[in-house]
Amino acid sequence: MKKKLLIGSLLIFILILIGIGMHWIFYSPTIAPKNSWYKAETDFSNIAQIDIVRNYKITGNETESWNADIDDKGRIKCYIIDKKLIISLKSFGEILANENSSKMFSEGKSLESINGINLLNTKNVTNMSEMFYNCGNLRNLDLSNFNTDKVIDMGIMFGGCIEIGELSLQGFNTENVENMAAMFFRCGKLKSxxxxxFNTEKVKNMRNMFSVCEGLEELDISSFDTKNVENMRDMFRNSNKLRSVKIGEKFVYTEDSCLAEGIIIK
Structure with a gap:
């Protein structure tokens, strides 16, 4: 009997140890807020490539390194090699984006690619304003994995991404978003x-949302509900190639949105 109890206790102890071990193996730390996670002497505007990886192995070519997790414990570590920034997760989990991810990658003026962005879990984020603002060399971005269930602010999120030609937002849930002002401002290379x-029931500000999108020829905003929108000024200003806009019955067009003459409204 005692032997069975001893074996049972030992098994429970082993299971507890395994559980603790599994927790740390798949632990998902939170990155520091806004752009405060970036602590390098190298100006962020000079970074051309970002690689988000798990368990990066040091090569000896790194010129800078620092902790980027909110607790400063090194569970998220950053390294710079030339113009490449490596964001490494010290587990097999995910990097939890901060609740305030405003300006997270903003002013990445030389940034051409962000690899491994699927490792960034955005389930807790409420603020994505200016997240990619002025990333003027980014040519494509697939954010279809982004969880935006809690996001309230998407203002100027992609503003100034003048070279971006492909932008995938298929997974976006915008039911809680209140600000979409200048969200795609100056995304001049976007053709589609x-x-x-998009669910826009709670959106209050759409000012300059699609302005200076000089490559856009058609746009389907038939899902847009503008009943709570207070500002639609210059929504389409200087999007001069826009020739077809599909709207739904819940979209109320205002004259100051600068929808050019000759556009076919479906």
């Missing part, structure tokens, strides 16, 4: 943009 899944 799928926002047909």
């Amino acid at each position: 943009l799928d926002v047909s899944n």
Whole structure:
């Protein structure tokens, strides 16, 4: 009997140890807020490539390194090699984006690619304003994995991404978003943009949302509900190639949105 109890206790102890071990193996730390996670002497505007990886192995070519997790314990570690920034997660989990991810990658003026962005879990984020602002060399961005269930602010999120030609937002849930002002401002190389899944019931500000999108020729905003929108000024200003806009019955067009003459409204 005592032997069975001893074996049982030992098994429980082993299971507890395994559970603790599994927790740390798949632990998902939170990155520091806004752009405060970036602590390098190298100006962020000079970074051309970002690689988000798990368990990076040091090569000896790194010129700078620092802790980027909110607790400063090194569970998220950053390294710089030339113009490449490596963001490494010290586990097999995910990097939890901070609740305030405003300006997270903003002013990445030389940034051409962000690899491994699927390792960034955005389930806790409420603020994505200016997240990629002025990333003027980014040419494509697939954010279809982004969880935006809690996001309230998407203002100027992609503003100034003048070279971006492909932008995938298929997974975006915008039911809680209140600010979309200048969200795609100056995304001049975008020829197509799928926002047909956007829920805009709570949005109050759409000012300059699609302004200076000089490459856009058609736009489907038939899902847009503008009943709570207080500012639609210059929404389409200087999007001069826009010739077809599909709207739904819940979209109320205002004259100051600068929808050019000759545009076919479906």
